[in-house]
Structure formats: structure tokens, C-alpha cells
Amino acid sequence: VPGRGSSAHTAEAAPNFALAKYWGKADDAAMVPAVPSLSITLDGPLTRVTVHEIDAAEDEVTLDGEPVDERWRARTRRFLDVARCRARVRGSLRVETTGGVPPAAGLASSAAYFAALARAASETWGLDTGTDAVSDLARRGSVSAARSVPAGFVVLDPDHARGDVLAAHTAFPARHWDLAVLVAVVDPGPKEVGSSDGMKRTRETSPYYPAWVESSRELFERCLRAVEDRDLAGLGAAAESSCTRMHAAALAAEPPLLYLAPATLGIIDAVRRLRSEGTGCFYTVDAGPQVKVVCPEQEVERVREGIRAAGGVHRVLVHRPGGGTARPEASGDH
Ligand code: DP6
Numbered sequence: 001v002p003g004r005g006s007s008a009h010t011a012e013a014a015p016n017f018a019l020a021k022y023w024g025k026a027d028d029a030a031m032v033p034a035v036p037s038l039s040i041t042l043d044g045p046l047t048r049v050t051v052h053e054i055d056a057a058e059d060e061v062t063l064d065g066e067p068v069d070e071r072w073r074a075r076t077r078r079f080l081d082v083a084r085c086r087a088r089v090r091g092s093l094r095v096e097t098t099g100g101v102p103p104a105a106g107l108a109s110s111a112a113y114f115a116a117l118a119r120a121a122s123e124t125w126g127l128d129t130g131t132d133a134v135s136d137l138a139r140r141g142s143v144s145a146a147r148s149v150p151a152g153f154v155v156l157d158p159d160h161a162r163g164d165v166l167a168a169h170t171a172f173p174a175r176h177w178d179l180a181v182l183v184a185v186v187d188p189g190p191k192e193v194g195s196s197d198g199m200k201r202t203r204e205t206s207p208y209y210p211a212w213v214e215s216s217r218e219l220f221e222r223c224l225r226a227v228e229d230r231d232l233a234g235l236g237a238a239a240e241s242s243c244t245r246m247h248a249a250a251l252a253a254e255p256p257l258l259y260l261a262p263a264t265l266g267i268i269d270a271v272r273r274l275r276s277e278g279t280g281c282f283y284t285v286d287a288g289p290q291v292k293v294v295c296p297e298q299e300v301e302r303v304r305e306g307i308r309a310a311g312g313v314h315r316v317l318v319h320r321p322g323g324g325t326a327r328p329e330a331s332g333d334h
Contacts, residue, residue, distance in 0.1 A: 007053040009123040013115035014323040015100075016041040016147045016154060017181060017284060017292045019227075019239040020220035021246045024199045024213060026158060031140050032166060034203075035216035036157040038223045039147045040294075042181060043174075043322025047100030047112035051093045051120045060094040068097075079114060079141040080121060086137070087125035095120075110195075114141030115148035119325045134325060135167035144195075151324030152176065153227050157220075174321035177230050178297045183317040184307045186263040186289040195287045198250060198257045205254040212249040216242070232296065236275075236282030239294075243284045250287075261289035263312025270310035274303060 022037035054060065059080055061073045068076075076095060084090065100112050118138035122129050127137070131150050139146035139156075146167060147154045152174035158166060193201070203209050219242045226235035250257035264285060271283045271293055281295035281303050295303045297320075304316055 007124065008050055009120045010048060010050040011116040011119035011123070011325055012046045012048045012099075013112040013119070013148045013325045014042045014044050014046050014319075015109065015112050016144065016323070017286070018144070018147075018242075019235065019284065019294075020216070020223040020242045021284075021286075022143055022156065023195075023246045023249065024203050024209065025143070028200070030164060031143050032161070033143050033156065033158050034213050036155065036159065036220040037144075037147070038171070038220055038227070039144070039154050039156075040179070040181060040321045041148055041151050041154055041174075041323035042319040044319055045100050045317070047109065047116050048098050049113065049116035049120050050096045050098075051117070051124050052096075053091050053124060054094045056092045056094075059092045061097075062095070063097045065096075065098075075141070076117070079117065082140045083118070083121045083125060083127065083137060087127050089125050093121065093124065110142045111144040111148045114138045114145035115325050117141065118145070118149070131324070132165075132167040132169070135169075136165050139166060139168075142195075148323065149325050152321050155224070170324075171224060172227055174323070177227065177321070179294055179321060180297050180300045180303075181319050181321075182293045182295070182300065182303055182307065183319070184267050184291045184293065184310075185314040185317065186261055186267070186291070186312055187314050192259055192288055193257055198253075198259075198287055201255075201257065202250050202253045206249050206252040208249040208252045212245055215245060219245070232280045232282075232294075236280075236294070239284055240282055247285065257287075259287050259289065260285060261312070263310070264289045264291055266310040266312055267291040267293075267307050270306045271303075274306045279303060279306070 016039040018037045018039040020038040022033045024034040026032045026034040059077050061068045061076045115138045118134050135146045135149035150170040152170045153172040154168050155171045156168040222238035284292050
């Protein structure tokens with residue numbers, strides 16, 4: 001970066017969205033998921049993280065030039081402590097984030113953030129910058145962040161752990177299947193419970209949590225097979241089940257976790273209507289009211305119109321499979 005000291009390192013990453021969901025940890029401290037997940041890493045919006053080594057007692061963390069709130073700063077520091085321990089260094093970093101979507105907006109921004117930060121910190125401190133090592137480190141910031149490091153259709157399976165190393169990997173490259181992902185951004189309602197707290201509450205209080213964990217591998221395998229076969233209907237059925245079962249388990253927690261807003265249900269309804277009229281598409285929803293709709297490239301306009309007509313949609317972002325933090329250059333224009 002021009003004008004900066006030699007210790008500045010920048011990395012970019014994009015969100016990923018799970019088709020087969022991760023919800024629940026087998027080990028909270030080690031950030032090990034209880035279930036396998038399959039996601040699509042998108043080609044944007046890119047979160048850009050620049051880190052500098054600084055001569056200070058504590059890490060400094062900014063978002064678009066402003067200091068972040070205390071919770072986010074503490075979480076970043078805890079993450080950097082893991083990286084410092086691996087690198088056997090003690091120094092502090094200034095972490096500057098720009099672009100992407102604001103953290104905790106329910107748009108998987110923490111995944112892009114920790115993926116980019118894991119790469120930038122690894123470069124700064126001379127850690128292994130291979131995809132596996134960066135993915136494994138990113139997981140310690142947010143489990144889903146491990147999946148934003150590789151590109152395309154990505155798997156994170158706790159059965160693949162080697163000792164305490166657990167990385168996500170590309171099961172199929174982005175070009176495997178010409179899909180589009182539309183993100184319907186719903187007007188934010190009351191503040192939701194973050195994923196980490198929500199899944200912990202689900203595990204501790206929902207009688208449906210064991211059933212969710214038990215059924216997740218079968219759904220994961222169905223999703224993986226459907227991606228391999230480019231079977232949109234099969235993938236939609238399995239991915240929607242993974243989504244609704246995750247939300248059913250969360251809804252049954254005490255107090256209940258209700259991530260679905262009225263507009264969310266309206267969009268889900270619109271997707272089902274589009275499908276009954278012959279448009280191939282399916283939905284998925286994470287720990288917030290936003291709806292992601294997956295469809296073949298040629299259906300984008302029809303789907304966009306359909307979900308806009310549902311009402312309550314703030315804006316619609318359209319992205320494609322892509323991403324990964326290992327790209328040598330910034331993304332090209334589409
Ligand atoms: C609903 O990865 O954000 O998006 O590991 O506690 O940071 P932590 O949680 P996070 O949870 C993501 C949950 C999800 C489903 C998914 O992405 O698989």
C-alpha cells in the first residue's frame with residue numbers, strides 16, 4: 001500500500017451462505033462445529049481488511065475509519081490472541097476494515113471479516129498463508145468464516161479434523177454451476193440475538209436441538225450430491241429443509257429465537273409462488289430477517305421482480321459463486 005510502512009498487509013473476502021447450515025458447536029472454546037455445512041462463497045460484496053503492526057499495548061480496530069464497538073473490538077482481540085499464540089509474537093495490530101456490509105447486520109459480514117483478517121494477520125506475522133491454514137485460523141474468529149477462505153462451493157466438516165486443525169475446502173469450483181444468489185435485504189427489525197449466543201441457547205434449551213444435529217448430516221450429503229449433479233430441485237428441497245429445521249430448533253429455544261420477520265415470510269411465499277409457476281429457485285435464511293434466493297443465471301430478473309413484489313424489501317443484491325481470499329488480484333468487473 002503506497003505511503004504505508006512495510007508492515008501493512010491487506011486482504012479481501014466476501015460473505016458465504018450456507019445451503020446445509022451450521023448451527024451449534026461441539027466445542028465452544030475451540031470453535032468446532034457440531035454439524036457439517038456446505039456453502040457458496042460469493043464474489044462480493046468484498047470486505048477489505050488492512051493491518052499494521054503498531055507500537056501499542058492493545059490492538060486498535062476501526063470500521064470505515066471509526067472505532068468499532070467494545071464487543072467487536074474484544075472479539076477481534078481474542079481472535080488475534082489465537083494468531084499471536086500460533087506465531088509466537090506479542091505485538092499489537094491496527095485493524096482497519098472498509099467495504100462489505102456492517103458487522104452483525106445478519107449478512108454474514110463476520111465471515112468475510114475474519115476470513116480477510118486471518119489472511120492479513122497470517123501474512124503480517126509470517127504464519128502459513130495456504131488456504132487450509134488460513135481457513136483453520138479464520139474459524140477461530142467465527143466458524144462460518146472458515147468457509148469464506150476457499151472459493152466456490154465449500155465444505156466444512158468436523159469429521160475432517162486432523163488434531164485441532166479443521167479447515168474448509170472447495171468441493172466444487174465456482175464455475176461448476178452457473179447460479180446466482182439474490183440477497184433480499186429486509187428492513188431491520190428489533191435487534192436480533194447474534195449467531196454465537198443464539199446457537200448456544202438452542203443447544204442448551206431447545207428440545208429439538210438433538211434432532212437437528214442428528215438430521216443435519218443426511219441433509220448435508222443430499223446438498224452435496226445435488227450440487228455435484230447440478231440438480232436445482234434436489235438442492236432446493238434439501239437446503240430449504242436445512243434452513244427450516246435450523247429455525248425450528250431455534251424457535252423452540254427458551255426464550256425463543258425468532259429470526260424471521262413478517263417480510264421474510266412474505267419473500268419465502270413469493271419464492272414458493274415463483275417455483276409453482278415454473279421458475280427454478282429456492283430460499284435460505286440465516287440468523288436475521290434477510291432472505292437469500294438461489295436460481296440459475298437466466299432466472300435472475302424474474303426472481304428479482306417476484307421478491308420485490310413481496311414487499312418490505314429494502315434492496316436486492318445479486319451475486320455469483322466466487323470469492324476466496326487467495327486471489328492474487330482484486331476482482332474484475334462483471
Ligand atoms: C445461521 O459462524 O456467525 O449463518 O461461529 O459463533 O461466529 P460463530 O457463528 P457464525 O454462525 C453462522 C450461522 C448461520 C449458518 C451458517 O452460516 O452455516
